[in-house]
Amino acid sequence: MDQHFLTPLFAPTSVAIFAGPSDDPEQLTEQARLLHPALRAQRFTGTYRFIDIRATSGTLADLASAKSDLAIIALPFADIAPAIELASRMDCTAVMVLSSGISAEQAEVLHKVADQAGVHLLGPNGLGIQRPPSQLNASVAGPLARSGSLALVSQSGSLTSSMLDWAASNAVGFSSVVSLGPHSALDIADVLDFLAADRQTHSIIIYMEGIHNARRFMSALRSAATAKPVVILKAGRKRAGNEAAQTHSSAIVGSDDVFDAALRRAGAVRVQSFVALFSAAKCLASRYRPVGRHLAIVTNGGGPGVLAADWVTEISLELGRLSPDSVAALQPQLPPSASLTDLIDLSQNAGPEHYRVALQAAAKDRQIDGVLVIFSPKIGVDAAEVAKVLAEVHRTMGKPLLTCWMGEASVGEGRAVLKSAAIPTFRTPEAAVGAFGNIANFAQNQLLLQQTPPPASTLAEPDIEGARLVIESVLTERRKVLTEMESKTLLASFHIPVTETILARTAPEAMMIAMQLGFPVALKIDSPDITHKSDVQGVVLNVMNGTQARDTFTDMVERVRRLQPTARINGVTVQKMARNRRGREVHIGVVTDDPFGPVIVFGAGGTMIELINDRAMELPPLNQFLARHLINRARVAETLGDWRGASAVNMDALEQLLLRVSEMVCELPQLRQMDINPIIVDEDGAVAVDARIVIDHAPQNMTGRPNAYQHLSILPYPARYEQVWPLRGGGEYTIRPIHPDDAQMLQTFAKGLSSESRYFRFASAMTELPANMLSRFTLIDYDREMALVAVVKERHANDDGEIMETERVVGVSRYITNPDQSTCEFSLVVADDFAGKGLGSRLMESIMEVAREKGLSEIIGLVLVNNGNMLKLMRSLGFTVKPNPDDPDFRLVTHQL
Numbered sequence: 001m002d003q004h005f006l007t008p009l010f011a012p013t014s015v016a017i018f019a020g021p022s023d024d025p026e027q028l029t030e031q032a033r034l035l036h037p038a039l040r041a042q043r044f045t046g047t048y049r050f051i052d053i054r055a056t057s058g059t060l061a062d063l064a065s066a067k068s069d070l071a072i073i074a075l076p077f078a079d080i081a082p083a084i085e086l087a088s089r090m091d092c093t094a095v096m097v098l099s100s101g102i103s104a105e106q107a108e109v110l111h112k113v114a115d116q117a118g119v120h121l122l123g124p125n126g127l128g129i130q131r132p133p134s135q136l137n138a139s140v141a142g143p144l145a146r147s148g149s150l151a152l153v154s155q156s157g158s159l160t161s162s163m164l165d166w167a168a169s170n171a172v173g174f175s176s177v178v179s180l181g182p183h184s185a186l187d188i189a190d191v192l193d194f195l196a197a198d199r200q201t202h203s204i205i206i207y208m209e210g211i212h213n214a215r216r217f218m219s220a221l222r223s224a225a226t227a228k229p230v231v232i233l234k235a236g237r238k239r240a241g242n243e244a245a246q247t248h249s250s251a252i253v254g255s256d257d258v259f260d261a262a263l264r265r266a267g268a269v270r271v272q273s274f275v276a277l278f279s280a281a282k283c284l285a286s287r288y289r290p291v292g293r294h295l296a297i298v299t300n301g302g303g304p305g306v307l308a309a310d311w312v313t314e315i316s317l318e319l320g321r322l323s324p325d326s327v328a329a330l331q332p333q334l335p336p337s338a339s340l341t342d343l344i345d346l347s348q349n350a351g352p353e354h355y356r357v358a359l360q361a362a363a364k365d366r367q368i369d370g371v372l373v374i375f376s377p378k379i380g381v382d383a384a385e386v387a388k389v390l391a392e393v394h395r396t397m398g399k400p401l402l403t404c405w406m407g408e409a410s411v412g413e414g415r416a417v418l419k420s421a422a423i424p425t426f427r428t429p430e431a432a433v434g435a436f437g438n439i440a441n442f443a444q445n446q447l448l449l450q451q452t453p454p455p456a457s458t459l460a461e462p463d464i465e466g467a468r469l470v471i472e473s474v475l476t477e478r479r480k481v482l483t484e485m486e487s488k489t490l491l492a493s494f495h496i497p498v499t500e501t502i503l504a505r506t507a508p509e510a511m512m513i514a515m516q517l518g519f520p521v522a523l524k525i526d527s528p529d530i531t532h533k534s535d536v537q538g539v540v541l542n543v544m545n546g547t548q549a550r551d552t553f554t555d556m557v558e559r560v561r562r563l564q565p566t567a568r569i570n571g572v573t574v575q576k577m578a579r580n581r582r583g584r585e586v587h588i589g590v591v592t593d594d595p596f597g598p599v600i601v602f603g604a605g606g607t608m609i610e611l612i613n614d615r616a617m618e619l620p621p622l623n624q625f626l627a628r629h630l631i632n633r634a635r636v637a638e639t640l641g642d643w644r645g646a647s648a649v650n651m652d653a654l655e656q657l658l659l660r661v662s663e664m665v666c667e668l669p670q671l672r673q674m675d676i677n678p679i680i681v682d683e684d685g686a687v688a689v690d691a692r693i694v695i696d697h698a699p700q701n702m703t704g705r706p707n708a709y710q711h712l713s714i715l716p717y718p719a720r721y722e723q724v725w726p727l728r729g730g731g732e733y734t735i736r737p738i739h740p741d742d743a744q745m746l747q748t749f750a751k752g753l754s755s756e757s758r759y760f761r762f763a764s765a766m767t768e769l770p771a772n773m774l775s776r777f778t779l780i781d782y783d784r785e786m787a788l789v790a791v792v793k794e795r796h797a798n799d800d801g802e803i804m805e806t807e808r809v810v811g812v813s814r815y816i817t818n819p820d821q822s823t824c825e826f827s828l829v830v831a832d833d834f835a836g837k838g839l840g841s842r843l844m845e846s847i848m849e850v851a852r853e854k855g856l857s858e859i860i861g862l863v864l865v866n867n868g869n870m871l872k873l874m875r876s877l878g879f880t881v882k883p884n885p886d887d888p889d890f891r892l893v894t895h896q897l
Contacts (some may be wrong), residue, residue: 005120005819006186006194009094010131010176012069015138016090018051018083019074067091071119072128072138074098077106080124081113088117097123098140100181107183114185126181127157130164132174133200141179148173149202150281151195153188155180155209156235159274163207163281171419172281175200187212189220196224203229205281214595214713218266219781222714225267225449226779227772229442231280232263232270258593261617265714267449269442279435282424283400291400292369293440295433296320296362298344298355301376304406305343308372308429315437319343320368322361330361348378352389359390363397370400370439372432375414377407383414391421400439404432450740450779453623455666455709455716457659460495464667467493471670471695480672480694483526484573487691491676494660497687499578505571507553513574514549520577523552524690525560529567531692536563542577549574578680578689582646584639586654587677588661596713597699598665602658604636605678621716622662627655640681653685669698669711715782721850728837731792733810735846738787742809743778746789749809754832760867761829777814786850787814790830790839810834813843815851815859823858824851828870840873852897859897862890 071087073080073095080097087095095114102110102124114121122129128139132147141161145168152174154160160179167174175198178191188208195201204224211217224230234256263270271277295317299305312319319342322330327340334340334354337347344362346354355373362371375386383405394401403418403425405411418425426432456462467490474482482490488498500517503526504510514521525538533539537559540552553572560569587605592598600622603614616633618626631637631654641648657679665671673694680687699711709715722736738746750758750769759765769777780787790811798804811830818824826847830839851859862884863870874881874893884890 004194004197006094006190008069008092009096009120009122009129010136010194010198011134012094012136014068015070015072016051016068016087016092017072017074018079018087019072069094070138071095072098073123074140077102080110084110084113084119084121085117088119093119095119095121096126096128096138097121098126098128099124101125102183104183107185111185120190121185122178123181123184125157125183127160127179129179130174130177132177139177139179141177143168145177146171146173148175149200150174151176151178151198151201151204152206153178153180153191153195153204154207155182155188156207157181159207162274163277166278167281170278170282171422175202182209187216189213189216192220192224192230196220196227201228204231205277206230206232207235207277208232209235211595214262214597215783218262218596218713219783221263221266221268222449222779222781223776223784225446226775230266230268231277231438231442232268233272233274233277234259234270255593257615257617258591258596258599261599261619262596262713264445265448265619267442267445269438269445271438275431276434276438279424279426279431280438282426283402283435283439291439291443293444294318294320294367294369295436295440296322296344296365296368296371297374298346298358298362298371299374299376300346300348300350300355300378300381301374301406302343302345304374304376304404304429305345308374308404308433309343311430311433315434317433317437317440320362320365320370322365323367326361326365330357333357350378351381352385355386356389356393359393359397359401363393363399368399370402370436371397372402372404372429372436374404374429374432375406375411377410383411384417387414387417387421390423391417394421394423400436402426402432402436404429448626448629451623451626452717452739452779452782453621453626453662454719455621456663456719457623457656459656459659462494462660462663462667464493467664467668471668474695475670475697479528480696481528481531482693482695483528483570484524484691485526485570487674487693488688490664490693491688491691494664496657496660496676497685498691499575499687499689501573501575503571503573504553507550510553510572510574511546511550514543515546517574517576519544521549522575522577523549523556524573524575525556526570526573527560527567528570530560530564536560536567575689578687583680583682584636584643584646584649585678586634586636586681587675588658588679589676590661590665590671590674592672597711598671600630600658600661600665602630603634619714620662620665620712621714622658624655624659627658627662630658631655647683649681650683650685654681657686657688666709666712666716668695669709670695672696718782718786718850721786721788721846723846725842727792733790733792733839735788735790735843737782738778738780738789738812740779742789743774745791745807745809746778746812747774749812749831752831753829757829757832760864760870761827763864785814785816785824786847786854787812788843788846788850790834790843792834811839811843813847815847815856817854817856818860822856823860824856826859826861828861835869840870841877844873844877848895848897856897859895861893862887863893865889865891 068090071092073083075083080099084095107124110124111121127141130137130139130145132145137144142164145164150172152163157179195204260270271280295312297305297308309319321342322340331340335347335349339345344358346358359371359373362368373390375383377383401423403423405414405425415425424435470486470490474486485501485503488501491498502513504513520542523540523543525533530536530538538556540556543549543552556572557569585605587603589601590598591601598620599617600620602616604612614635616630618630675692676688678689680689717739718737724732724734727733747769789809791807792810793805794808795803795805813828815824815826828840828844848859871881871891879893879895881891881893884892
């Protein structure tokens with residue numbers, strides 16, 4: 001049951017090719033003519049045959065009896081639908097359509113035919129797939145690529161061919177090559193799901209132009225990036241104009257910025273150019289894994305070394321420097337003119353052995369995460385010999401090694417040595433540094449991936465119902481833009497500090513309110529029809545007395561009516577001015593992106609927000625780690641510490657404000673745009689001076705299943721499933737969803753199981769969970785799967801005799817949604833010393849309830865025949881138990897939800 005539904009596509013044992021009469025190439029489509037030699041030239045171990053669908057009328061029964069895993073169709077459009085139907089009669093579960101020139105409307109017709117036939121459709125308009133480890137070239141992308149551990153997924157046929165051509169001359173091999181095309185029924189998310197679990201694939205590169213379902217894409221990408229590095233090049237970086245922007249933050253944020261934020265949160269790395277994608281491919285093909293940001297530079301020329309160091313600073317890396325002990329040990333082994341102050345500059349006199357000792361020193365130094373070795377041609381120094389030395393040291397290095405062999409004529413042999421040793425080599429220092437930056441960014445983004453915050457913070461509970469009443473009243477009036485008073489009411493319901501604001505409807509009221517608040521005050525026009533008050537001179541600051549407040553009210557209302565005569569004017573708000581001159585102005589915004597949903601924006605605030613254009617973004621929900629990371633990415637962060645005589649601001653207050661905004665975004669799906677600008681923050685706290693909010697009716701469900709947070713592209717930690725239950729025999733235990741911090745407890749739990757219990761759960765004799773399995777079990781996407789852990793608290797004495805309370809996992813239930821999106825497969829295991837205490841039945845009932853809430857219709861499991869206790873439990877819970885047709889050692893247990 002653990003076989004992925006795309007396995008027949010990537011690992012078929014028999015292939016049927018619908019390509020017309022194989023003995024008459026003139027009658028074939030262009031794709032079929034390319035497919036013939038591709039298949040015939042390979043050493044595919046399975047069977048394949050060509051079928052002329054126009055000559056099958058008398059042999060349909062024979063064809064239907066000839067089973068095939070994969071059908072490849074390279075026919076004119078009129079013949080494709082009949083071929084798909086025939087393929088389904090041949091028990092094909094995977095169909096690939098290589099035909100090109102098919103419109104979106106025609107493709108939709110084929111998708112419906114495939115759905116009705118019960119087959120998974122890759123294409124049309126793609127180049128197909130290659131699976132080099134299996135010698136399968138089911139593509140029209142050219143010769144079969146060499147075998148390797150890198151997977152390529154592309155929405156562009158031209159780029160697929162270019163990558164394969166480049167790889168052939170750069171010693172880069174692939175586990176899989178997938179050319180999707182623009183109208184494929186199977187999308188990037190489906191392919192990522194397969195590659196994430198594919199043992200042949202160690203890293204993935206993707207070229208993409210768009211996605212259809214953000215939740216599905218983020219779910220698959222996060223799952224894949226949990227298991228292996230993923231690098232993405234996306235076309236269309238230009239920001240589309242947003243003419244409908246009704247807040248400042250929406251005007252300064254483009255969808256490409258949001259895509260960057262989404263990839264960071266998914267744990268993937270984005271590159272900005274085709275060249276950078278090649279660079280990333282080189283590093284991934286060398287199986288380099290996440291590291292820190294300190295890059296040491298070993299060079300025999302000062303100029304190239306300085307260029308590399310400059311680029312290190314430019315892309316926010318850190319120059320790796322040898323420790324004093326390393327310098328003291330290395331200096332005597334180098335030429336007298338060598339310098340180890342910043343760069344490891346070996347001088348022009350450096351030979352192969354000098355490179356050897358320098359590289360060995362850098363490899364051992366704990367202050368260095370990776371090494372870039374630069375070689376400039378020197379008279380009397382053989383570039384190939386230096387490369388051979390690097391190849392020897394590289395075998396025992398535990399850090400990334402990148403090289404830059406500068407020049408052309410005299411360094412070609414050296415580059416060949418490096419390529420054969422799978423050491424990434426580049427022609428310029430900047431390209432090499434950029435490639436290391438991709439590795440470092442992957443490590444940083446993995447930290448973001450591991451954050452699974454709940455929708456609500458641990459702060460005081462907000463008045464969510466009050467906020468919803470405000471929203472409903474505005475929507476009832478068929479308005480979408482909240483007034484300042486309404487916006488601040490919404491903020492206050494989530495305990496966001498706001499300046500006291502009172503609405504004056506007449507000039508005398510404005511005077512009296514101002515005198516009660518105390519001067520100076522600010523007056524602002526209040527109108528549901530005016531988006532930006534300053535555009536109609538609807539803001540006056542530093543009003544110093546009552547007479548001025550009265551006159552300002554009168555002048556402002558008259559001016560606004562003259563400039564915007566159709567605007568409805570409620571009156572003028574009066575608020576006390578924030579007096580702290582040493583406070584910094586920041587802004588927090590919310591924008592809604594298509595397709596990723598709400599995004600939180602942070603940056604410098606004030607009246608020049610668009611000009612400053614300082615913004616950093618994060619997808620909700622946030623926790624404290626993500627909030628601090630968001631703040632630090634904005635340029636204004638440099639002013640938030642001790643700055644020009646002003647004390648450092650209260651960062652806790654600023655982080656709490658971001659957490660409150662995250663709560664608003666999670667709990668209020670009607671929220672579309674929001675500007676809190678400016679926010680005055682100082683050492684005492686933060687206060688929102690002005691706010692503007694745009695709302696609309698809640699969006700349609702993104703998944704088609706009931707979900708409280710359907711408007712988010714990343715589901716929050718589902719804290720609502722936490723329950724406390726009494727333990728049979730005394731005590732209590734908690735059932736809650738698993739999260740990444742449970743990894744060590746889960747490992748301890750697995751190690752503590754008896755060998756029989758481990759075998760019943762994993763059908764394996766493993767004594768502990770491998771690192772990749774542990775990560776996959778604890779860092780999950782709550783939209784597609786769920787794992788509930790039963791946790792007890794235990795007391796024990798530490799080495800000092802103090803009584804400590806710790807948590808222990810004593811049971812786990814889990815389900816994973818099947819590709820049909822309507823059924824799921826479960827697993828269950830309970831600690832041996834807690835057997836018979838009711839945990840198993842409670843964990844199963846709880847996981848079934850979650851699956852039922854997700855809209856799944858059936859839960860399925862495989863239980864070993866000799867696992868009598870589990871089979872007894874399944875029957876007691878109403879499961880149907882029957883033989884498994886695929887393996888007699890297991891029983892198939894099912895339950896309708």
